[in-house]
Amino acid sequence: MKHTKVKDLLISTTTLQEVNAKGWVRTFRNNQFIALNDGSTINNIQCVVDFENTAEETLKRITTGAAVSVIGTLVESKGAGQKYEIQVQKLEILGDSDAEKFPMQPKKHSLEFLRENAHLRVRTNAFGAIMRVRSVLSFAVHKYFQEKGFVYVNTPIITGSDAEGAGEMFKVTALPFDNTPRTEDGKVNYKEDFFGKETNLTVSGQLEGETFAMALGQIYTFGPTFRAENSNTSRHLAEFWMIEPEVAFNDLDDNMDLAEDFIQYVIKYALDNCVDDLKFLEGRLLEEEKSKPQADRSEMPLLEKLNFVLENNFKRVSYTEAIDILRESTPNKKKKFNYIINEWGADLQSEHERYLVEKHFKCPVILFDYPANIKAFYMRLNEDGKTVRAMDILFPGIGEIVGGSEREERYDVLIEKMKALEIDEEELSWYLDTRRFGSATHAGFGLGFERLVLFVTGMTNIRDVIPFPRTPGNAEF
Template identity: 75%
Template sequence: MTSKTVAELLSQDGTLQDVSIKGWVRTFRANRFIALNDGSTINNIQCVVDFENFDESLLKRITTGAAIHVTGELVESQGKGQSVEIVVKTLDVLGDSDPETYPIQPKKHSFEFLRENAHLRTRTNTFSAVMRLRSSLSFAVHKYFNENGFNYMHTPIVTGSDAEGAGEMFKVTALDAKNPPLNEDGTVNYKEDFFGKETNLTVSGQLEAETYAMSLGKVYTFGPTFRAENSNTTRHLAEFWMIEPEVAFMDLAGNMDLAEDFMKSVLSYVLEHNKEDLEFLDNRLQKEEEKLPQAQRSDMSLIEKIKFVVDNNFKRVSYTEAIDILRNCKPNKKKKFNYLINEWGADLQSEHERFLVEKHFKCPVILFDYPANIKAFYMRLNEPDAEGRETVRAMDILFPGIGEMVGGSQREERLDVLKEKMKALDIDEKELWWYLDLRKYGTAVHSGFGLGFERLVMFTTGMGNIRDVIPYPRTPQNAEF
């Protein structure tokens, strides 16, 4: 007899004579009712045991967390809360289970406790829902790019370049930490290292993706990236996943079109395919917000936020216009912002971005043409504005509740301009000779953007801490599991 999943059985139109199912016990009440879950759905299926037909020693082994195999008849449920249930004919406990030490008991646990037991936390409803949504979002990302003619490329994890110029990178070395080879000036001689040069874990696949876009036209990379930023905030990880498309012959306007269409597509996918998980997480979030002061509660539910993005056109606003709006808005004038906006050139914070989205425009916002001195070297330089200020063709997409979701730009395709920008930032041309070659051989307008996948999962699930949307978070002083 072929085993079915819980999701398959709960979706049956009618009853079945004989069914087989395997899963983990959530609860076992009155030596009669087993709530069984196998991870295929947030819902459990009830298995009804006639204890007179089973040995008492077997029943004692059916504890929370135990893996069991059940066969029986799928019938219309006699109780509330489920449409069907299984009348058990045979029951096997598949492995050992220690009820005294099993940490995920049927009660509410703190997220801090569950992070300490991350290998078991997906046995809870919240984390099983989050990880199913993460999986669906991953599939939706690949589905979108595949259907729109993009080629998927795997960019290097070990690299000799710093794409962001921030310097917060993890070194990769095979040298003896206690006795490394030294140059005459006392510095480490990386020519003796495994790769013959200083190397790091990548912070972005963008630069390598650009090289492929300039031959394949449309590419994307979706893989792990690393930042050695010593930050313990709810939005920072040392290891996370990035989605980075790059497209040849596409300008900033086309880049904004692509990013908007992409975001709406992946969010529409989970609205259609993950309804039960979203409803559960929506209810969870509303219960949590009921504990907060009214002023701290969101104006929209979780599902309303997602639909807010899917159903609205994104408003496109220049950085300069946004600064004028923020400088003259009530929260700024009444000094309600933590970071006051006084002049052009300020680096916008989450509170400013959320104000533009949630209060002023009341739709997702794309800000573009940022000051050149607060953006990366590879962004295309605009002509100075009427006041002589330099901007670049950058764009950020702002969402409700979270602020910046996507960052991108038209890339600088002019060799002389790119060299000047690299020189000003003390970026060695020898390290990026291959990147400069793109501007020497068949240079053309091209653009792309980056999206931190965990930030998208946070937005979609309503989770408040980025450590709760990745299976095993890597943060300062934490590399457990």
């Protein structure tokens, strides 16, 4: 008999039908009531076992975490909080189950403990909800761009260029660590390596994406990226996913319009399609908030925060105006900021970004026209010669969620910027070709997918919104 998903059983319009459900036992109480979940929904279906006619040995094996198959009649439930239940006629234990060793017992576990058991944590309500939301958001990303006529481009994971110029990249090599071939001056001889040159895992698909935008008009990438930044914080991962659209003929204003529309679309899609999961996550967060000092509590419940982003136009503010606001702010004057803003040119920290969003403007904010010396070489230089056409989108509770810019399309200006930063023209000759042949105004942005999932689920540590986090000292599973 073909089994039916728990999600479909719970919305069934026909009772007194024989059904087969398969899943994992969340709880088993009174030797009679199984809370069964198969991952299709946050909700369990109650299965009522005829314990008087079930072998005692079988009852002993119905433990938390056990995989079971039940066949029985779907009936209206007499219990509170559930519409249907299954009156079980046949029960089968699938595989083995060791109740004493299964770590995910029906009790509250710390997030740190769950990270140590990342291969099993998805069986908890919280992580099941997070990963379903992540899946829906991922689909929404593709749905948005496909509906807008964007072409999906798979940019390389192995690259010989550093898009950000940060140098914090993972090297890719097939050279032996013992007896590594060297040049006459003692440096590693990458000419003898697999690719014949020094290569790394990519930090961004942007540069390659630009070349496709200059042929296909509008493209997007959505794939894994890597940073070898030795940062053990709640905001950093060594492996994460990036969404990067690039659009020919778009300027900075067009770029801001696209980013705002895109973010609101995918958040609304999650709200429309993950109601039960988001309500559960909101309830979980409200419980956590009770144990925090009043000053550390969120100003808005999760669903209110998500609707806040949908219902408010993003405020557009120049970097210069933002610096003036921050410099004159109370926390800056009273030295409550960890990083005091004294002068124009400062690189904004998360505390400054959150102040602008949560305290001053009380809505999402897009900052633009940043100092050139704190932004990447490929961003278009403004006429003032000191700022670039860059943009960052700031969100409540998280700070920066999107970074982008109008790209420098002028060959001579780009060459001068690369020389000033000592970027090898030969290494990026292919990138410069897009400025030599048919150059045009174009723009794009990058959105770290995990940052988006973090915001939508209300979680506070980025390691909890990716299946298997990769961080300094941790590459388990």
